[in-house]
Amino acid sequence: MATLARETLAFDDRHVTWRTIDGFEHAAYHILSVDEKARIVDLLFQFKANERIALHRHGAAYRTLVLQGELRIYRPDGTLQEVRPVGSYVAGQAGGEPHTEGGGDQDVIVYFTNREIDGPVYEILDANLSVQATFGIPEFKALLAAQTDAGA
Template sequence: MTTLPFDTQNIHWNTLEGLAHVAYHICAVDEEKRIVDILFKFDANSQIALHRHGAAYITLVLQGELRIYRANGELKEVRPVGSYVSTLAGGEPHREGGGDQDVIAFFSNRNVDGPIYEILDDDLNIIAVFGIPEFKALWEAQPTTTIKAAE
């Protein structure tokens, strides 16, 4: 089911080479509180890289439906727009993606103490790690968007 579009006119979407079907916008990196907040946009009818979460996180689906797939490709869960889920660190390796429209979801990574995401190959070998230092560097390099104040 198509949902109302989330207005992203003031959001600059970023991508990383080698990570297909996903764009991100880092909202905040707070080293002291150990929090990294990110908006993700997952392509419709696609799956992102296999990964594992190393920090507790909260998700809020803002547009579309977030589909979660097991490592073998089996659909595990569908979170419709408005879904708010709080999850502990760990869990099984999985992929995420959108349903019939691009999905936009807010991820708030909490109590970060090490890797936030471990990107895996199909044999579950770690091929990339993203923690606070990596997200802080991406956040600092991220273009800023100027929002005009109401007149």
Template sequence: MRRVAVTQPLRDIGHTLEGIEHVWYHILKVDPDARIVDLLLKFSANQRILLRRHHADYSILILQGELHLYDADGTLTEIRPTLSFVEKPAGGPRTAKAAATSTASPGSAIAAATA
């Protein structure tokens, strides 16, 4: 993952996708030749995002807050605290939400991801 200098408050991440609630994004870089996208994601506290499947390997660094991951039946499978970094293969289905105790613009989680 390349180094990113964040000069604006992370609470200002504001792009959404129709039909996908409780998560906002900002695209940092697209490499069409390598088929890689670097982006920032912000998750609402205590609101699960839609059940989805990763179709490509990905890496994610939690910049602020804490992200909770759940499998399709709602079982908590993983907790990613601030500054945790993971590289994962494609797979799923799963859903996620930010912990209510997160400190990123109260009760949200912000992550840098590469897929």
């Protein structure tokens, strides 16, 4: 018997101030912490329903926990690779196949903890898999400072 995707309970984000980065469509973030000494960045991502974020590759080990909706992961050619429903916890290593991600029929909210950071956390790629931008500890520290300065 086929199962139908259902909307999950909404994550209460009344105390989360979502921020965006110009040029990065369909995604918002809220940085929880940047620990340079321990080489860890913790943050929340919100990806829009039925949309995809930029093609990227993970440059650090990570763990994710889906808090709302379902996280859909797509291969570089656009085919659906995996669906992670609410409550899914995944531990991954640095590297791996470039991919895009997005929400299912509902905005998805995912907790990401990036660990063992030694360089870029994320490499943003173009269609030819060339690196267009990187986000590492310095960039996340700057984003956290701006978030804090804005009162979030």
